[in-house]
Amino acid sequence: MPEMHVGERHWSVSTGSNLLDALNQAGVAVPYSCRAGSCHACLVRCQGEVEDKQPDALSPAQRQDGWRLACQCQVIADVQVETFDPTRDGLPAKVVSTDWLSVNVLRLRVEPERGLRYRAGQHLVLWAGTVARPYSLASLPQEDPFLEFHLDCRHPGEFSDIARQLQAGDHLRLGELRGGALQYDPDWQSRPLWLLASGTGLGPLWGVLREALRQDHQGAIRVIHLAHDAGGHYLAQPLAALAASHPNLTVELWTAAELTQALAQLRLVSRQTLALLCGHPVSVEAFSKRLFLAGLPRNQLLADVFLPRG
Missing domain, CATH: 2.40.30.10 (Translation factors)
Structure with a gap:
């Protein structure tokens, strides 16, 4: 069985064990969020061989320095791991x-x-x-x-x-600033932009929305926030204020009870639409499926998933 070394500690793990799980199960605090290789929260430095399922997620320079995304690696041999202090x-x-x-x-x-x-x-x-x-x-x-x-x-x-x-x-x-799948591209300025969030997935999209408005986005912007109930629309008033001062911005507040009907009525006005999704994986999956059925090309959808801690 491979040996895992972290500082003065070392212990055996099963061959093929997920590196992130092996560390956290042993009490080594390695944060994580998406477990998909996009948030980069679980970045660790490795000496030794691990099987990396997503090598292109990091730059060649990072990989040369031994950095790996723990969530994407399997332990296949003895490995020395340096975590963030x-x-x-x-x-x-x-x-x-x-x-x-x-x-x-x-x-x-x-x-x-x-x-x-x-x-x-x-x-x-x-x-x-x-x-x-x-x-x-x-x-x-x-x-x-x-x-x-x-x-x-x-x-x-x-x-x-x-x-x-x-x-x-x-x-x-x-900790170190990470990339993230959601950001505003100035090249999008004339295209319809949809921002769909559930829960606190609205947080990063609140920043993206304000960046789009700061750059004077000319296309229509549609914000949809899904909450468990009406009390969960925690940015309702700031969003309404922005919509009142920007004619190209519309805001829709959905609750869980309304989701099925609201999704069924979702229609694309333009195939040039860009969609940014963020929140709980179940909600992001529901949004994604409906958008694909409505005709949105897959390369025009960017998603960031907030994975609950088990």
């Missing part, structure tokens, strides 16, 4: 404010110790001590003097339990 590698940040946008959604704003260059829709890993969780940025770098995150706190969780207690002035650490 927030006290050594993390960027210090201070909590600016916390407030509840709804009963379950906490808005966390933080200020990093030094400026951070990012694009709307990218991910960051937030570290509170040894507890880490990747979150998508809801802020817009050209407009917001802070980093903003929308945290779904419906269910107990290590990070969300800590986040509920955070106050202005508290300190966190930030």
Whole structure:
């Protein structure tokens, strides 16, 4: 059986074990979100041979340095793994404010110790001590003097339990900025743009929407937010305010009870439409299937899935 080495620790794992699972099951904190190789939250450095299912997800320079996405690798031989150390590698940040946008959604704003260059829709890993969780940025770098995150706190969780207690002035650490599948491309300016989100999947699309408007997007923009019930539309008022001042923007607020009927009525006005989807995998899958049936080409759909922690 292959031996896994992390610092002074080493233990045996079954051949073919998923690297991310092998680390987390042994108590080595490696954050993750999508498990599909897009969020890059589970980046680790490896010395030794692992079978990489998605080698093109990282740049040749990253791979040359030994970086791998743990969720995409299988252990096939002895391997030395170096994980992210927030006290050594993390960027210090201070909590600016916390407030509840709804009963379950906490808005966390933080200020990093030094400026951070990012694009709307990218991910960051937030570290509170040894507890880490990747979150998508809801802020817009050209407009917001802070980093903003929308945290779904419906269910107990290590990070969300800590986040509920955070106050202005508290300190966190930030991990490496990740890519993310969702971002606005200036070349889209004249094309219809659909932004479909469920739950706090609206967070990164809130940033993408404001970036599109900042760049004076000329095509029609359609925002659809799916929530469990009407109380879950936590950005209803800001979205309505934007729609009132931008004639090309329409906003639709769907609830779970309305989903089947609303999807059945979804029609494409143009095959040039671009669709950005974000949220729970079940919702993203439902959106995707309906859009494909409506005639949307697959290469015109970009999706970011928020995988629940098991």
